[in-house]
Amino acid sequence: MKTPYTEKVIEHFKNPRNVGKIENPDGKSTEGSPACGDMVSVYIKVDDETKKIADIKFESYGCASNIATGSIITELAKGKTIEEAKTISWKQASEALGGLPPVKAHCSVLAVEGLRAAIRDYEERHGLIKEREPTTINVLRKRLKHVMNPLTGLDVVRTELIKDIELKDGTVRITVDLSEDHQFASAIKEDIKEKIEPLWDVKKVTVEFLG
Amino acid sequence: MNTVYLDNASATRMDERVLEAIKPYLFNVYAVATSEFGYSLGIEAKEALDTARTTIAGSLHGSPEEFIFTSGSTESSNLALKGVAKAKKKGHIIVSKIEDFPVLNSAKTLEKQGFAVTYLDVDEYGLIDSNTLEQAITKDTILVSIQHGNQEIGTFQDIEGIAKVCKEHDILFHTDATHTFTRADLDVAKIPVDLVTVSAHTIHGPKGVGGLYIRKGTSLSKAMDGGFQEFNVRAGLENIPGAVGFAKAVELVTPQENERLKTMRDSLIDRLLSEVPDTTLNGHRKKRIPQNANVTFHYVEGESITLHLDMRGIAVSTGSACFSRSLEASHVIMGIGGDHERAHGSVRFTFGRFNTPDEVDRVVDAVSDVVESLRKISPLGKE
Numbered sequence: 001m002k003t004p005y006t007e008k009v010i011e012h013f014k015n016p017r018n019v020g021k022i023e024n025p026d027g028k029s030t031e032g033s034p035a036c037g038d039m040v041s042v043y044i045k046v047d048d049e050t051k052k053i054a055d056i057k058f059e060s061y062g063c064a065s066n067i068a069t070g071s072i073i074t075e076l077a078k079g080k081t082i083e084e085a086k087t088i089s090w091k092q093a094s095e096a097l098g099g100l101p102p103v104k105a106h107c108s109v110l111a112v113e114g115l116r117a118a119i120r121d122y123e124e125r126h127g128l129i130k131e132r133e134p135t136t137i138n139v140l141r142k143r144l145k146h147v148m149n150p151l152t153g154l155d156v157v158r159t160e161l162i163k164d165i166e167l168k169d170g171t172v173r174i175t176v177d178l179s180e181d182h183q184f185a186s187a188i189k190e191d192i193k194e195k196i197e198p199l200w201d202v203k204k205v206t207v208e209f210l211g
Numbered sequence: 212m213n214t215v216y217l218d219n220a221s222a223t224r225m226d227e228r229v230l231e232a233i234k235p236y237l238f239n240v241y242a243v244a245t246s247e248f249g250y251s252l253g254i255e256a257k258e259a260l261d262t263a264r265t266t267i268a269g270s271l272h273g274s275p276e277e278f279i280f281t282s283g284s285t286e287s288s289n290l291a292l293k294g295v296a297k298a299k300k301k302g303h304i305i306v307s308k309i310e311d312f313p314v315l316n317s318a319k320t321l322e323k324q325g326f327a328v329t330y331l332d333v334d335e336y337g338l339i340d341s342n343t344l345e346q347a348i349t350k351d352t353i354l355v356s357i358q359h360g361n362q363e364i365g366t367f368q369d370i371e372g373i374a375k376v377c378k379e380h381d382i383l384f385h386t387d388a389t390h391t392f393t394r395a396d397l398d399v400a401k402i403p404v405d406l407v408t409v410s411a412h413t414i415h416g417p418k419g420v421g422g423l424y425i426r427k428g429t430s431l432s433k434a435m436d437g438g439f440q441e442f443n444v445r446a447g448l449e450n451i452p453g454a455v456g457f458a459k460a461v462e463l464v465t466p467q468e469n470e471r472l473k474t475m476r477d478s479l480i481d482r483l484l485s486e487v488p489d490t491t492l493n494g495h496r497k498k499r500i501p502q503n504a505n506v507t508f509h510y511v512e513g514e515s516i517t518l519h520l521d522m523r524g525i526a527v528s529t530g531s532a533c534f535s536r537s538l539e540a541s542h543v544i545m546g547i548g549g550d551h552e553r554a555h556g557s558v559r560f561t562f563g564r565f566n567t568p569d570e571v572d573r574v575v576d577a578v579s580d581v582v583e584s585l586r587k588i589s590p591l592g593k594e
Contacts, residue, residue, distance in 0.1 A: 001521060013518065019588045030590065037532050037540060037555040038512065041590040059590035061555075063514035063533035067588065107533055150538055181319070187538035 006098035009068040016067055018074035020057045027122030031114040038062030038107045040070050042114040044077075046122050051081045058114065062107055065100050069108035072096050073115050082119045088112065102153025106191065109148060135199045140165050140172060143199070147191045150184045161188070163210060170203035172196055180209040215525045215570045219413070219502060219563035220362055220390060225456075226415040226564065232459035233417065236452040244449050260451050263458035270393060270461050271407060272400040273424050279441040280454050283421040284389040284410035288313035288356075290423055290434050290445065291385040291406040295354045296321050297432035302353035303327040307339055308546040311362045313408075314387055315542070318356070327351065336495040337366035337547050341376050348376075354383045359407075360391035363530060363543040363559055364494030365503025367395065371402050378403040383429065389413055389421075393464040394472070394501050405429050411453070415564055416460030420453030463564075472501040472562045475571055479560060480504045482575045487582055489592060493530075493544060493557055502562040505530075507544075507553050508578075510592030511585040516558055519581040525574055530557040 003010065022028075022043035032039040040062060045055040056077050058070040072093050077085040090112045094100045100108050123129050133139065141157060149159045156162055156176070164175040174192055178185050189207040196205045216224070236259060244260045245253030261275065268278035281287045292314060296304065306318045308330045322328040329347045333339055339357055348355075355377050360367050370386055377384035385406035388397055392409040399407065406429065410421035425431060425444065437446025476499070483506050484490050493505040508516065513529025520527055528534070530541025531554060540554035549557075560574065586592060 003518070003521070013515075014522075016588055037551040039590060059588055061510060061589045061591050062512050063531070064518050066512075066533075067515060103538070104533075106538065183537045187532070 004101045005064060005068075006100075008096075008098040009064065009100065012068040012071040012097065013064045016058075016060070016071040018057050018071065018078070019059065021059065022055060022057050025118075027118040027120075027125065029114050029117030029121055031110045031117055038066045038110055040066060040110050040114045042070075042073075042111070042118040044115075044118045044122060046082060051083070053077050053080055053082065053085055056115075058111065060111075062110070063104070065104040065108040066110060068097055069093050069100070069111040070114070073111045077115055082122065086116060086119055088115060100153070103150045105148040105153040106150055106187070109146065113146065132200055135167065135170075135172075135201050137165055137167055139199070140167060140174075140196065143195045144174075144192065146195050147188065150187060156188065156192075170201055172202055172205045173208065174205070175208045175210065177210050179211040182209075185209055213524065215566070215573055217525065217527050217560040217562065217566065217570075217574065219566075220559065220561035221528065222412055222418065223415045223563045224565055225417060226460065226463055228463060229416055229456045229459045233452045233456040236455050240451070244451060256449075256451050260449055260454055263451075263454040266458040267409070267422060267461055268424065271409075271424055272398045274427075276442065277399075277427055278422055278424050279445050280450065280457075281421050281423055281445060282419055282450075283412065284311075284387065284408050285313040285421075286434075287408040287410070287421050287423040288385075288387055289317050290431065291408060292317040292321065292354065292356060294431035294434060294444075295383055295385070295406070295429075296324075296326055298430045299353045301326065301351075303329065303349050303351040305329045305331055305344065305347050305352060305355045305357075307331045307333055307357050307368075309333055309337055309361055309364075309543045310356065310358055311387060311389065314356050314358070314385075331357075333366075333546055335548050336498070337361050337364050337543065338495065338498070339368055339373060341369065341372045344373060345376050345380075348380050348382065352380070352382050354385060356385040356387070358390075359386045359388040359397060360395065360500040360503075361494065361543060362390050363541060364505045364547065365390075365500045366494045367391070367498040367500060370397070370404065374403045390503070391500055393461055394469055399424060399426065411457035411460050414460045414464055417453050417456040420450055420457045422457070468564060469501045472566075475562050475566060475568055476501060476504050478568065479571050479574065480506070482571070483578065486575060487579050491553065493547070493549070493553070504560040504562075505557060506560075507549075507557045508582045509552070509556055510589045511556050511582055513554075513556055513558055515585055516556070516578070516581055519585070520577055523577045523581075525577055528559050530554045530559065 025043040026046045027044045030041045041059040056074045060067045145155045163177045166173040242252035244257035265275045383405045387408040405426040407424035489509040491507045513531030514533040532540040544554035
């Protein structure tokens, strides 16, 4: 069989670890990407004393890389403290799987975000979150680092696809250095909106293309 | 284990008899088609080309002078849309929203060049309503391009009704028949269609050869400059082995074969809808090309399904964004009012000559199993 995936990815895809729900979880999240359509839910149980992730489960409505990343992320996070688990990156997950096709970065990054969101949920429920941070250009830039450039598998900031970021009275305007009819233009646009729109003080997001 | 190949809409296995027909034109009669004043080998090549042209044009009930060979359906549809537009210089073009990319993207290019384009909505089955078409027509409309049968959901358009509307308004009508040619009747003597895209790759012929039917009197601008081939419409050395193979492929399709495909299609659709819970048929149950089944399996994703099926030796395709090169969900499923969710879990099964009824059993068993196991890990569809 010919496949763009590594053996490790196929193995986790065929036999995903830690699948399912946790009843009464300490933290949970559902991350979804309208651009790709994939969704992932992450449930965690946290030991209140040690702040270690005692149990973790995931569910995936997604493609092979989404399922495999969900699976590997549960293995990487189990037994770690929430502070340690927060730092698990897409790159680490991808390396643990022996690599993922760049074009699939997009769907697999969801699982990593799912884990972080589940930890944030735990922290919010346990009063561990500080004041809400107002959105600045820096915050936007940080968020955009989670939008993948499907051409390379690296984020759109690092690959210099973001030409300009404007922020005025809660209205965000982002200019992307691609032509509007580029193969990935609409996928990137939806992904950007999805990452920026949830910010609490952002009212409107427009994405424009050069040419 | 033999592969069960159910992606015949994308490409088909060439029939051995097509290869046999082609062979002499690779090794014996390999000359360029010359005029009747040329040398013997060239005259022979010319005769083979003419015979192939007559066979294919005849299967559409057209005359040989009305048919030109191209490199495939992409070129044919490009030539039809851009050729008409360039000849007319300006105006308005109507296409359906669910056309295949050669038509859709040619229309987009023409729009950028200053032509007005209407992308017609279709109903939940993918059907164009003749009244909607009539309302979209303006005094500037120069061309309507609506496919005969859809590439993904297999919906047959009422080509006769559409052609009639165009004829009444004196507008040129092109139809992309890539997925219906020889699988369903298209009689240009009865239906006033002006341009028809056809291809060999969907009917067990060679890849890289197709054609365009051009009704007598239709003016079309040349896309490529070169010699005086194909009635001065399409320049370039004639692909005689391709043309001969295409004609052979046309001759090999029989009404009995099309009935056989329909039987397998119906059996697959009926069994999937009844044996796998939470499924939706995409397209029309009856107005459907013989070789196509397309079903959405809710709560699961298409690329995951196709990968699991591939591991079991079954080749199918999906409208999921994760599967496409542009990461975009199927514009056809979205066009019939579906959402990302419906496209996400859609799987297309397309039959061909070499499929057998027992393969349907193998596919139903595998799909039921795969969908069930993927649903176990899905956060959706649970009470």
